[in-house]
Amino acid sequence: MNSAEIRQKFLDFFASKQHQIVPSAPIVVKDDPTLMFINSGMAPFKDYFLGNKPAPSKRIADTQKCLRVSGKHNDLEEVGYDTYHHTMFEMLGNWSFGDYFKKEALEWSWELLTEVYKLPKDRLYVSVFQGDDSENLPMDQNAFNIWKSMIAEDRILMGSKKDNFWEMGDTGPCGPCSEIHVDLRTEEERAQVDGKSLVNNDHPQVVEIWNNVFMEFNRLADGSLVKLPAQHVDTGMGFERLCMAIQGKRSNYDTDVFQPLIQYVAKEAGVKYGENEKTDIAIRVISDHIRAIAFTIADGQLPSNNKAGYVIRRILRRAVRYGFTFLDFKKPFLFKLAEVLADQMAHVFPELKQQLGFVQRVIEEEENAFLRTLENGLKRLDALEESFKQNNNTIDGKTAFELYDTFGFPLDLTALIAREKGFTVDEAGFGVEMEQQKNRSRNASATEQTDWIILQPDVVNEFIGYDCDTSASHIVRYRQV
Ligand code: ATP
Ligand code: MG
Ligand code: MG
Ligand code: MG
Known part of the structure; x- marks a missing residue:
């Protein structure tokens, strides 16, 4: 089954269970001061759970x-x-907003995985929140009991609050969750740890694929839980992991989701994927990062020097540096991959194709700008290597800041290079340098204008109105009190 079929079968399955199929929300978040990018399937639906808006469908x-x-x-x-x-x-997901609950959700997960995708039952494990097996629960709300009718009891693992209780934040909707893990070990690997039940973290080939969250409580400010007036289901399944399991691969990168990118990069570099660990890692990083870069730019987030834009710039520079160091890419190369990705994904995410010219121009420009200074920055690091060794194998804050400020090295890039050489970075020292520079520029320009403001959680922000009335841009103003 190819990945396009796997995705479609998920949607068709839930359509057959009366779900409305909706398109993905943009990956870039513009109207939520607590979130820059969508990080789970439920994020676009937060308002429905909080009762701020009615869901278009249950x-x-x-x-x-x-x-x-x-x-x-x-x-x-x-x-x-x-x-x-x-x-x-x-993230593939299905939701119930005050409609079906645990029994249907778990039974449908099982039906889809074992009957539609035909994953072998003896390769699946599930985890249940301890407490979600309580005798006081009605039978159809006792996750342990529901699972017991479908899967062998020794494949049901009881989990703690840390792993099996989902909370939106310190307060708000929350509830127990039940995860499904798939065991992709070979017979040999299984024999080595025989008998032991595994979930991910225990073995790299045992992987969490699906999380079913049951939102039934509201956490109040005093820490207590009250039952929500309606019970909801929120599930999330990693699409690339599902493809790995169904296609019988040992890595997401070996599925047809990643292979076109992997093969393209390997060919450009004149190497074979799967022969050298160092070049393999670089090829995987690049094949991964181009997706983050292209999808976010296609949704309107340009790389820049702050906030969401800086997240994208950091990822892009990380990819460029892996290509430069391990695959000998001395000229822009990422922008070409955007086309491979757009061709592959156009049928699901047409925005990649619609925006391709723009996306490629932005990426190539970024690559050019960074490549101009990357080599010099790496040389600077090499030249200082002895002094780092004498400094307790630490790259000092001043140097890390110089790399950032003069050569455009995001701190995590410097940290990554440091890790490869067995050094650490004085991040606190970097922070001090950064603060000093901020103070200098703060003094230079008294007011900074941005069109988005991140609210500080510990101060009260009072809304004082819109700053200007041109329809093209309105700047929201808050005063801290
Ligand atoms: P993990 O423990 O593997 O980091 P998670 O518990 O953080 O996963 P959830 O927040 O439960 O993940 O998200 C639901 C599903 O999304 C997971 O079961 C997994 O299949 C998928 N997923 C989560 N993080 C990633 C990721 N970084 N890349 C690919 N798939 C992911
Ligand atoms: Mg997990
Ligand atoms: Mg995680
Ligand atoms: Mg999880």
Whole structure:
């Protein structure tokens, strides 16, 4: 089954269970001061759970573009090194807004995985929140009991609050969740740890694929839980991981979601994928990062020097540096990949194709700008290597800041290079330098104008109105009190 069919079968399955299929929301968030990018399928539906807006339908399903590189979910460090964390990925999801609950949700997950996708039952594990097996719960609301009728009891693992209780924030809707994990180990690998039940983190080939969240409580400011007036279901399944499981691969990168990109990069570099760990990691990083870069630019987020724009610039520079160092890409190359991706994804995400010319121009310009200074920055690092060794194998804050300020190295890029050489970075020292520079520029220009303001959680912000009345731009103003 190819990835396009796998995605379609998910949507068709939930359509057959009376779900309204909706398109993915943009990956870039513009109207939520707490979130820069969509990081899960439920994020665009927050208002429905909070009761701020009525849901258009009680049952919804979709595939949602997600990005996990900042804030609560940051998987950047894993990307390229493990086989199943990406920066940008698709989250397949189905939702009930005050309609069906645990029984239907879990039974449908099982039906879809084992009957439609035909994943072997003895390769699946599920986890349940301890407490979600309580005798006091009605039978159809006891997750443990529901699972017991479908899967062998020793494949049901009880989980703690940390892993199996989902909360939107310190307060707000929350509830227990039940995850499904797939065991992709070979027989040999299984024999080595025989008998032991595994979930992800225990073995790199045992991977979480689907999370079913049951929102039934509201957490109040005093920490107590009250039942919500209606019960909701929120599920999220990693599309690329699902493809790996169904296609019998050991890595997301071996599926047809990533292979066109992987093969294109390998060919450009004149290497073969799968023969050298260093070049393989670089190829995976690039194939991953181009998706984050292209999807966010196509949704309107330009790389820049602050906030969401800087997140994109950081990812782009990370990709350029991997190509430069490990694949000998000395000229812009990422922009070409945007076309490979657009061709591959146009049938689901037409925006990539519609915006292709623009996306490529922006990427190529960024690549050119960074390539102009990258080599000099790397030389500077090499020249200082002895002094880092004498400084306790640490790159000092001043140098890290110089790399940032003069050569355009995001701090995490310097940290990455440091890690490869066995050094660490004095991040606190970097912070001090950064603060000093901010003070200098603050003094130079008394007011900074941006069209978005991140609210500080610990100060009260009082809305004082719109700053200007031209229809093209309105600047929201807050005063801190
Ligand atoms: P993990 O424990 O593997 O980091 P998670 O528990 O953080 O995953 P959830 O927040 O439960 O993930 O998201 C729902 C599903 O989305 C996961 O079960 C997984 O299949 C997928 N997913 C999560 N993070 C990523 C990622 N960085 N790349 C690809 N898929 C992901
Ligand atoms: Mg995670
Ligand atoms: Mg998890
Ligand atoms: Mg999870």
